[in-house]
Amino acid sequence: MGEWAVWPLATLIGVMLGALGSGGAILSLPVLVYAAGLPVLQAVAVSQGVIGIASAMGTALHARKGNVEWREVLLFAGTGIPATKLG
Numbered sequence: 896m897g898e899w900a901v902w903p904l905a906t907l908i909g910v911m912l913g914a915l916g917s918g919g920a921i922l923s924l925p926v927l928v929y930a931a932g933l934p935v936l937q938a939v940a941v942s943q944g945v946i947g948i949a950s951a952m953g954t955a956l957h958a959r960k961g962n963v964e965w966r967e968v969l970l971f972a973g974t975g976i977p978a979t980k981l982g
Contacts, residue, residue, distance in 0.1 A: 901930045912949050920946045 904926045912919035920942060927938035957963050 901926065904930055912946075919949065 904922075908919045908922050908926065911922065923942040923945060924938055927933045927941055928935055931938075933941065954963060
């Protein structure tokens with residue numbers, strides 16, 4: 896597909912991330928592979944980078960408003976990161 900086909904799909908993924916807070920990761924990988932023509936390994940890395948940046952921005956905005964429960968963040972991160980390595 897051409898570059899012009901990627902833009903509407905990328906916009907849709909961005910809107911889903913912004914509106915729902917999820918869904919972008921599952922959609923971005925096929926768009927990067929089939930529409931943008933990236934190799935799978937590169938598409939995975941780009942997808943994770945985009946989702947990571949979006950998540951970090953959302954966290955930063957909510958943290959400024961005091962909406963982040965840091966105790967729960969540390970609990971999930973402290974158990975999730977080692978479990979990911981084991982899995």
